[in-house]
Amino acid sequence: LCCLGLGAALDATGYCPMIKRIWTPSWTIFSAGWALLALGGFYGFVDLLGFRRLVWPLAVAGMNPLVLYCISQAIGWPGDILAQILAKYLGSNVFTLYRVVDARYSPIVQMTMIVAAEWLICAWLYRRRIFVRL
Numbered sequence: 001l002c003c004l005g006l007g008a009a010l011d012a013t014g015y016c017p018m019i020k021r022i023w024t025p026s027w028t029i030f031s032a033g034w035a036l037l038a039l040g041g042f043y044g045f046v047d048l049l050g051f052r053r054l055v056w057p058l059a060v061a062g063m064n065p066l067v068l069y070c071i072s073q074a075i076g077w078p079g080d081i082l083a084q085i086l087a088k089y090l091g092s093n094v095f096t097l098y099r100v101v102d103a104r105y106s107p108i109v110q111m112t113m114i115v116a117a118e119w120l121i122c123a124w125l126y127r128r129r130i131f132v133r134l
Contacts, residue, residue: 003033060126061119067132071118082114 007030011018016026046055061068075081087094095106095113125131 001033001037003029003036005033007031007033057119060123063131064122064125066134067122067125068118071121075114082117083110086110086113086117 007018007026007028010016010026010029016024018024018027018030020027020031042055045051083095091098093099095110096103097109101109
């Protein structure tokens with residue numbers, strides 16, 4: 001809360017305006033305050049209250065972030081190779097969910113399916129206790 005207050009005070013006094021694009025010191029302090037609040041909230045939610053099962057999907061992704069990065073770099077943006085594989089094995093209408101979803105929303109469905117496929121790879125590695133580290 002101190003970081004939020006200090007960043008807002010620096011902006012309000014005009015001493016150092018908050019400009020996100022160039023990361024002024026007031027913006028840095030203010031955003032650090034939000035990050036610390038989020039960190040404290042997650043700590044309380046997961047460690048103190050014991051809701052570990054709810055964040056298990058995040059733990060799976062967090063244990064192999066290098067794998068996620070390498071997969072995303074290897075398949076290109078927006079997952080062209082993986083999208084072609086999904087379309088080949090699940091059908092050409094897979095991204096419109098076989099015409100259930102309007103075609104305008106097919107990129108959202110496509111990216112959701114790509115992220116899910118990447119997460120499944122990480123879950124497979126997690127179950128076998130394979131963690132890529134530097």
